[in-house]
Amino acid sequence: xxxxxxxxxxxxxxxxxxxxxxxxxxxxxxxxxxxxxxxxxxxxxxxxxxxxxxxxxxxxxxxxxxxxxxxxxxxxxxxxxxxxxxxxxxxxxxxxxxxxxxxxxxxxxxxxxxxxxxxxxxxxxxxxxxxxxxxxxxxxxxxxxxxxxxxxxxxxxxxxxxxxxxxxxxxxxxxxxxxxxxxxxxxxxxxxxxxxxxxxxxxxxxxxxxxxxxxxxxxxxxxxxxxxxxxxxxxxxxxxxxxxxxxxxxxxxxxxxxxxxxxxxxxxxxxxxxxxxxxxxxxx
Amino acid sequence: xxxxxxxxxxxxxxxxxxxxxxxxxxxxxxxxxxxxxxxxxxxxxxxxxxxxxxxxxxxxxxxxxxxxxxxxxxxxxxxxxxxxxxxxxxxxxxxxxxxxxxxxxxxxxxxxxxxxxxxxxxxxxxxxxxxxxxxxxxxxxxxxxxxxxxxxxxxxxxxxxxxxxxxxxxxxxxxxxxxxxxxxxxxxxxxxxxxxxxxxxxxxxxxxxxxxxxxxxxxxxxxxxxxxxxxxxxxxxxxxxxxxxxxxxxxxxxxxxxxxxxxxxxxxxxxxxxxxxxxxxxxx
Numbered sequence: 001x002x003x004x005x006x007x008x009x010x011x012x013x014x015x016x017x018x019x020x021x022x023x024x025x026x027x028x029x030x031x032x033x034x035x036x037x038x039x040x041x042x043x044x045x046x047x048x049x050x051x052x053x054x055x056x057x058x059x060x061x062x063x064x065x066x067x068x069x070x071x072x073x074x075x076x077x078x079x080x081x082x083x084x085x086x087x088x089x090x091x092x093x094x095x096x097x098x099x100x101x102x103x104x105x106x107x108x109x110x111x112x113x114x115x116x117x118x119x120x121x122x123x124x125x126x127x128x129x130x131x132x133x134x135x136x137x138x139x140x141x142x143x144x145x146x147x148x149x150x151x152x153x154x155x156x157x158x159x160x161x162x163x164x165x166x167x168x169x170x171x172x173x174x175x176x177x178x179x180x181x182x183x184x185x186x187x188x189x190x191x192x193x194x195x196x197x198x199x200x201x202x203x204x205x206x207x208x209x210x211x212x213x214x215x216x217x218x219x220x221x222x223x224x225x226x227x228x229x230x231x232x233x234x235x236x237x238x239x240x241x242x243x244x245x246x247x248x249x250x251x252x253x254x255x256x257x258x259x260x261x262x263x264x265x266x267x268x269x270x271x272x273x274x275x276x277x278x279x280x281x282x283x284x
Numbered sequence: 285x286x287x288x289x290x291x292x293x294x295x296x297x298x299x300x301x302x303x304x305x306x307x308x309x310x311x312x313x314x315x316x317x318x319x320x321x322x323x324x325x326x327x328x329x330x331x332x333x334x335x336x337x338x339x340x341x342x343x344x345x346x347x348x349x350x351x352x353x354x355x356x357x358x359x360x361x362x363x364x365x366x367x368x369x370x371x372x373x374x375x376x377x378x379x380x381x382x383x384x385x386x387x388x389x390x391x392x393x394x395x396x397x398x399x400x401x402x403x404x405x406x407x408x409x410x411x412x413x414x415x416x417x418x419x420x421x422x423x424x425x426x427x428x429x430x431x432x433x434x435x436x437x438x439x440x441x442x443x444x445x446x447x448x449x450x451x452x453x454x455x456x457x458x459x460x461x462x463x464x465x466x467x468x469x470x471x472x473x474x475x476x477x478x479x480x481x482x483x484x485x486x487x488x489x490x491x492x493x494x495x496x497x498x499x500x501x502x503x504x505x506x507x508x509x510x511x512x513x514x515x516x517x518x519x520x521x522x523x524x525x526x527x528x529x530x531x532x533x534x535x536x537x538x539x540x541x542x543x544x545x546x547x548x549x550x551x552x553x554x555x556x557x558x559x560x561x562x563x564x565x566x567x568x
Contacts, residue, residue, distance in 0.1 A: 116517035122473070151435040153471035154515040155498045164473040187437035189406070189448040214439045218502035231438040233400035 001272055002280040006031030006059035008208065008253035009038060011271060012264045017042055019264060021054040027268035031057040031099075031249040033208075034092055036085060044088055051095040058096030059249035060144065060179075060206050061089040065106035067128035068121040068158055079128060082106075083135050090139040101248055103144045103205045104136070105179055110155040121158045126168050129176055137175040144205035145169055146179035149187075151220055161185070162194040169203045177205030180241060181253070183212055183224050186232045192240045199244020207241050208251045209234065209279055217257070224255040226270060227278040238282020250279060285556055286564040290315030290343035292492065292537035293322060295555060296548045301326055303548060305338040311552035315341040315383075315533040317492075318376055320369060328372055335379040342380035343533035344428065344463075344490050345373040349390035351412035352405040352442055363412060366390075367419050374423040385532055386425045387489045389463055391432060394439040405442045410452050413460055421459040428489035429453055430463035433471075435504055445469070446478040453487045461489030464525060465537070467496055467508050470516045476524045483528020491525050492535040493518065493563055501541070508539040510554060511562040522566025534563060 007029050009020045017038040024032045032054075039047040039061075051058060064085040069075040085104055093102035108125045111118065129143060136143045147165040148157035159165050162185050165178040178198055185191045198204045211230030216223045227234060252271045259267055291313050293304045301322040308316045316338075323331040323345075335342060348369040353359040369388055377386035392409045395402065413427060420427045431449040432441035443449050446469050449462040462482055469475045482488045495514030500507045511518060536555045543551055 111515055116515055118470070118515075118517060119520070149434065150471040151433065151500065151504070154496055160471050161473060167473075186402070187434040187444050189445060189451075212438055216435065216504055220435070220500055220504065231395055231400055231402075233402060236403070 001028045002275055003030055004250045004280065004283060005029050005272065005275045006033050006057065006249035006251045007268060007271060008033035008062070008251045009035045010062065011252060011254045011259060012267050013260045015264050017047055018050055021050055021056060023264040023268050024056055025054055027265065027272060029268060029272060030097075031059045031251075033060045033062065033251045033253065034058060035062045036088065039088060039092070044091060048091050048095040051092055055097055057098070057249060058093050058100040059251050060101060060103040060105050061085065061092055063105040063107050064143070066109035068109040068124050069112055070124065079131055082128070082132055086132065086135050086139050086141045089141045099249070101206070102139070102141045103177070104141055105144045105146050105206060107146055107148060108157040108159040110152070110158060118153070118158060125159060126171065129168060129172060133172050133175055137173060141175065142205045143176045144179045145176065146181060147184055149184045161188055161190070162198065163190055166194060166198050166201065166203055170201060174202060177203045179206040179208060180204060181208040182232050182234065182237055183210050186212060186237065192236060195237070195240040195244050199246065204241070204244060204246045206251065207246055207248070208253045210252060210254045222255050222257055224253065226254060226259065227252070227274045234278050234282050238279060242283050250275075250283065285312045286559055287314055288534045288564065288567060289313050289556060289559045290317050290341065290533035290535045291552060291555060292317035292346070292535040293319045294346065295536060295538040295543060296551050297544045299548050301331055302334055305334055305340060307548040307552050308340055309338055311549065311556060313552060313556060314381075315343045317344045317346065317535045317537065318342060319346045320372065323372060323376070328375060332375050332379040335376055339381055341382070341533060342377050342384040343535050344385060344387040344389050345369065345376055347389040347391050347430075348427070350393035352393040352408050353396055354408065363415055366412070366416055370416065370419050370423050370425045373425045383533070385490070386423070387428045387461070388420070388425055389428045389430050389490060391430055392441040392443040394436070394442060402437070402442060409443060410455065413452060413456060417456050417459055421457060425459065426489045427460045428463045429460065430465060431468055433468045445472055445474070446482065447474055450478060450482050450485065450487055454485060458486060461487045463490040463492060464488060465492040466516050466518065466521055467494050470496060470521065476520060479521070479524040479528050483530065488525070488528055488530045490535065491530055491532070492537045494536060494538045506539050506541055508537065510538055510540075510543065511536070511558045518562050519566050522563060526567050534559075534567065
């Protein structure tokens with residue numbers, strides 16, 4: 001079992017927080033990536049106690065962001081919600097075992113309804129991060145901007161490439177970083193040089209892996225497969241992340257109906273085997 | 285009716301070549317983008333006569349490419365087929381009205397089955413274009429490399445960005461250019477500067493428009509919508525293409541089941557209206 005492996009909770013989406021922590025620990029996996037919804041189900045205070053009792057590292061909290069709305073009530077609500085997410089990230093990471101990362105994954109959000117101004121939405125993402133930087137810095141939390149695959153640019157995330165995410169991060173201090181997620185960036189002709197650039201600037205806040213499977217399922221959100229089941233060559237990507245100096249957890253985050261329908265322990269075991277075969281060798 | 289409009293034949297996919305030419309002319313549209321399959325149905329000689337009789341301009345022939353296979357029989361067959369496509373392009377453009385473009389649209393092809401070496405497949409695309417350059421140049425045909433949206437990188441086209449396509453084109457003489465297709469490039473944070481770069485190098489060989497609609501249909505190949513029905517801001521893209529010096533035809537190429545199921549004349553009329561509203565104003 002690789003000590004670098006962290007199981008992102010969305011991989012066992014139907015699990016409660018307690019079940020996810022138990023599944024991860026029982027599988028011998030040392031880290032977990034948490035999601036806000038199952039944390040909210042038990043409340044943050046109880047979640048903190050459960051995480052502390054688990055002995056697991058916390059590799060990230062998913063997710064903040066969704067702040068492309070123009071000035072107005074919706075934007076104020078979004079920013080307030082992100083401030084709560086920052087506090088949750090700090091509390092959960094502090095409760096995690098040594099090596100836990102206080103990283104809040106940010107998904108930018110898509111174009112507002114009826115709005116085609118992509119450049120404007122992208123500017124509002126930058127402005128929102130600027131509005132949150134001091135809160136994150138004060139809490140010791142890294143805002144981890146996640147570029148999403150360009151197929152989500154309209155309806156989910158207007159941050160579409162790693163280079164674009166770094167361009168935003170570099171406008172701010174060290175409390176702003178980026179997520180490198182193989183599914184979202186594997187196709188990018190510039191990905192290796194951008195990973196190196198993120199490393200030089202100290203901007204890598206999270207490394208997430210899963211595979212790109214074809215044909216794409218009817219819901220393209222569910223195309224994230226187990227490493228080895230798809231088309232991604234993890235070797236060059238892992239080597240680039242390693243050479244960029246990333247020594248933190250590596251999260252496996254899978255969104256796939258078959259995986260979500262399987263027993264939690266079986267999924268955790270399968271993830272561990274795939275990680276040892278496809279990911280661990282790329283990191284050393 | 286804009287004189288710049290060309291109806292890509294795939295927009296009325298079920299039409300024969302004769303029906304497509306008739307539909308286009310009857311609608312008052314001056315140009316058509318042809319596809320090889322309906323041309324092959326009647327044979328190239330008859331196709332040339334039909335095009336000449338139509339009085340239409342030919343804006344492009346779709347498509348060559350699919351040459352990511354490694355050395356061997358499959359690759360030889362692919363290159364030979366591309367050489368035939370070059371000859372067809374020259375013959376059809378010569379039969380078209382004044383202003384016809386001898387542009388062969390190239391879709392690179394995806395990863396070979398079981399092969400995860402994306403960088404290697406991309407090198408083979410460049411090598412294939414190198415192998416075809418002299419044939420194209422001798423025939424007076426432009427090889428128009430079309431970057432496809434990154435969601436097709438695994439199974440359809442390993443050329444994923446306009447910048448990458450230009451990087452390839454610039455390794456060759458003026459017989460190699462690029463396609464700017466709004467659907468494929470609209471999300472790219474670098475798209476405007478890359479359009480300008482393509483213009484400076486004289487590399488724009490085709491401008492194709494359609495919209496990005498959400499939710500994506502189950503078959504993501506069929507997400508190409510009528511301009512105005514989706515999320516793309518055609519203004520900045522059209523202005524960039526105009527400022528880059530493109531004065532040729534602008535093809536409307538739609539892949540959408542509802543459009544394919546509609547009567548041809550109705551589709552042509554709808555396309556013309558959408559073009560006048562959403563595209564023409566961006567070109568002047």
